[in-house]
Amino acid sequence: MIIGERKSLEEIRKMIGGYKKVLVAGCGTCVTVCFAGGEKEVATLSSALRMAAKKEGHGLEISETTIERQCDMEFIEELREKVGQVEAVLSMGCGAGVQTIAETFSEIPVYPALNTKFIGRTEEQGVWTERCAACGDCILHVTGGICPIARCSKSLLNGPCGGSKDGKCEINPDVACAWQLIYDRLKALGQLDKLEEIIPIKDWSLSRDGGPRKLIREDVRL
Amino acid sequence: MPEDKNRFSPKIAAFCCFHSAYLAADSAGAMRKSYSDGVYIIRVPCAGKVEGLHILQAFEKGADGVLILACPQESCHYISGNIRAKKRVDYILRFLEEIGIEPERLKLFNLASNQAPRFVQVVNEMAERIKDLGPSPIKAGVIGR
Numbered sequence: 412m413i414i415g416e417r418k419s420l421e422e423i424r425k426m427i428g429g430y431k432k433v434l435v436a437g438c439g440t441c442v443t444v445c446f447a448g449g450e451k452e453v454a455t456l457s458s459a460l461r462m463a464a465k466k467e468g469h470g471l472e473i474s475e476t477t478i479e480r481q482c483d484m485e486f487i488e489e490l491r492e493k494v495g496q497v498e499a500v501l502s503m504g505c506g507a508g509v510q511t512i513a514e515t516f517s518e519i520p521v522y523p524a525l526n527t528k529f530i531g532r533t534e535e536q537g538v539w540t541e542r543c544a545a546c547g548d549c550i551l552h553v554t555g556g557i558c559p560i561a562r563c564s565k566s567l568l569n570g571p572c573g574g575s576k577d578g579k580c581e582i583n584p585d586v587a588c589a590w591q592l593i594y595d596r597l598k599a600l601g602q603l604d605k606l607e608e609i610i611p612i613k614d615w616s617l618s619r620d621g622g623p624r625k626l627i628r629e630d631v632r633l
Numbered sequence: 634m635p636e637d638k639n640r641f642s643p644k645i646a647a648f649c650c651f652h653s654a655y656l657a658a659d660s661a662g663a664m665r666k667s668y669s670d671g672v673y674i675i676r677v678p679c680a681g682k683v684e685g686l687h688i689l690q691a692f693e694k695g696a697d698g699v700l701i702l703a704c705p706q707e708s709c710h711y712i713s714g715n716i717r718a719k720k721r722v723d724y725i726l727r728f729l730e731e732i733g734i735e736p737e738r739l740k741l742f743n744l745a746s747n748q749a750p751r752f753v754q755v756v757n758e759m760a761e762r763i764k765d766l767g768p769s770p771i772k773a774g775v776i777g778r
Contacts, residue, residue, distance in 0.1 A: 420731035451686055455728075458689040462771045463732045 412440075412532070413505040414539045415447035415525040420459055426522040427460075427499055431470055434497040435460070435524070436490060436512065437477030438504035445539055448503030448525050450477040456503065456524060481508025487515050494519055530561075547617030547624065553605055555596035560613075562589035568610040642671045643763035646691040647700040647756060650680045652710045654702030656746035661753050668753045669760035671697075680704070680741075681714025685725045692734060692771055698763040700756065701741040708745065715743060734770060737762055 417423075427433050435457045443449030457473045464471035476493055479486045481504035490512065494500060499520045502509040505527040513521040529541040544561040550568075551558055560566045564574075564582045571590035574581030578591040597603050615621070649655040655676045661668065673696075677683055680703030691699045701722055703715035722741045729736060742755050 420728070451684070455686045455689055458686065458693050459728055459732050462689070462693050462734070465772070466733050466770045 412444055412530070413442065413507075414445050414528045414531045414541075415442045415503075415505050416528055417447055417452065417456065417503075417525055418523070420456075420463060423456070423501065423522075423524050424460065424463060427501055430498040432472045432474075432497040432499075433460075434474050434476065434490075434493050434500045436481065436500055436502050436504070437475075438481040438502075438508050439477055439479045440481075442503060442505060442508075442525065443477075445533070446537075448505075453477055453503055456501075481505075482511050484511070484515070487511055490516070545618070546613070546615075547621075548614060550610060553608060553610065554593045555600060555602065555605075557589060557592045557596055559589045559593065562587070562592070568613060570606070641764060641768060643669070643697040643760055643768070644671045644673065644695060645669065645698040645700055645756065645759055645763060646673050646675060646696040647702060648675045648677050648680065648683045648687070649702045650704055650715075651676055651678050653704040653708075653746045653748075654742075654744055654752060657702075657744055657749050657752035660747070660749035664749055666749060666753045668756045671760065672700075672756045679709065679711045679714035680718035681709070681711060681716075683718055683721065685721055685728065688722075688725050688739060689728065692729075692738070692769060695769070695771075697766075697769040698738045698740075698759055700759055701739075702752070702755070703741060703743050705743045705745050732771075735766055737766060738769065 435453050437443070437448050437450055437453035439449060446452065453475050457475050461471060461473055474493055474497060476490065478489050481487065481502060494516045497519070499522060500512055500516070501522050501524050502512050503524045504512070505525065506523065509521055509523045530543040530545060531539045531541045534540050541561050543558060544566070546560045550560075559568060564580050564586070565572055567590065571588055575588040575591055578588055580586040580588050594606070597605055647654070649658055655674070658674055680701055683701055688699050701718050703718045704710065706715065709715040719741055722739060726736050726739060729739060740759060744751050744755065
C-alpha cells in the first residue's frame with residue numbers, strides 16, 4: 412500500500428493560512444491503514460488546526476470528511492457538495508488523492524497534508540518499510556520474491572556491492588542487504604542456480620525515466 | 634477579559650482507568666477527601682483506550698489541563714495499555730507543542746486502586762501547576778460534566 416506521513420502543523424498552517432473555511436478530506440484506503448490520513452487523523456488534525464487558529468485569534472471554520480478512496484472518481488464525487496462550501500481543501504490522501512481532487516474541482520485550491528513516502532508493507536503496527544519502487548518491470552521471480560530495486564540502496568541487479576557487511580547495508584546497520592536476503596532466500600528454496608543467470612541492463616524507460624506513465628486496458632474500459 | 638489568577642479554577646479532564654485511578658477516585662470520595670473542584674473524571678476501561686484525539690478534544694472543548702491516570706507499570710489489566718497510553722501521551726505532547734499548548738498541561742501518572750491519597754495529591758498538584766500556568770491558551774467553552 413501507499414505509506415504516508417503527516418506534514419508538520421507549521422507547514423500545513425502556512426499552506427492554508429489565508430483561508431477561513433477549509434475542508435479536511437481523509438482517504439479510507441492506504442493512508443487509513445498506515446494511520447496517516449483516515450477518519451481519526453482527519454479529526455485529530457482538524458482539532459489541532461482549530462486550536463492553533465483560535466490561540467492566535469484567527470477564525471477558522473473546518474469541515475471534515477473521509478471518503479473511501481480519493482484516487483477514484485467513483486468516490487470523489489461525494490466531496491462535491493462539501494467542496495462547494497469552503498475556500499480550500501486540505502487533503503489527507505496520498506499524492507494521487509490530492510491530484511484527483513484538484514483535477515475534479517478545478518475552481519478550488521487543494522493542499523496536501525501528508526508527505527507520500529513509499530509503496531510498502533506493515534512490518535508491525537507502527538512500522539512500515541518500502542517494498543516496491545513501481546519500476547514497471549518486475550523481476551521478483553528471479554530474486555526469490557525480494558526486490559533489489561526497492562530494497563538495495565543502489566538498486567543493483569546482479570549481487571551485492573562491497574558495502575554489504577554481516578548481512579547489513581553500509582548506509583545503515585538497521586537496513587538489511589537486499590542481496591544477502593535474496594541469497595538466503597534462494598538458498599532456502601534450493602534455487603541458488605538462479606543467481607548464475609545474469610539480469611540484463613534494466614529498461615528504465617518503463618519506470619520514471621519514460622516520463623509520467625499511463626496504463627490503458629481496453630478490455631475493462633466502458 | 635483575563636481571569637483573575639487567584640480566582641482561576643482550572644478545568645482538568647482526568648481520564649481514569651477503571652481498574653485503578655477510577656477506583657482510587659471513588660475511594661477518595663468515600664473517605665471524604667476533598668480535591669480541586671475543577672477535576673472532571675472520565676472513566677475509561679483502560680488508559681490505553683485514550684486516543685490522541687480524545688486528549689486534543691478535551692483541550693479544544695475548554696480543558697486547561699489533561700490527566701491520564703493509568704495502572705502502575707506491570708499491572709495493566711490488559712497487559713500493556715498503560716505503556717500504550719504513555720507512548721500516545723508522548724506523541725500528543727509533540728502535537729501540543731506544535732499547536733502552542735504548554736506540555737505541562739498534559740501529564741500521565743501511574744497509580745493503583747488503593748491509592749486514594751495519591752490520587753488526591755496528583756490532581757491537586759496538577760491543579761496547582763495549571764493555576765501557575767493560567768487558563769489554557771485555547772479559550773473555548775467549558776467541558777461538560
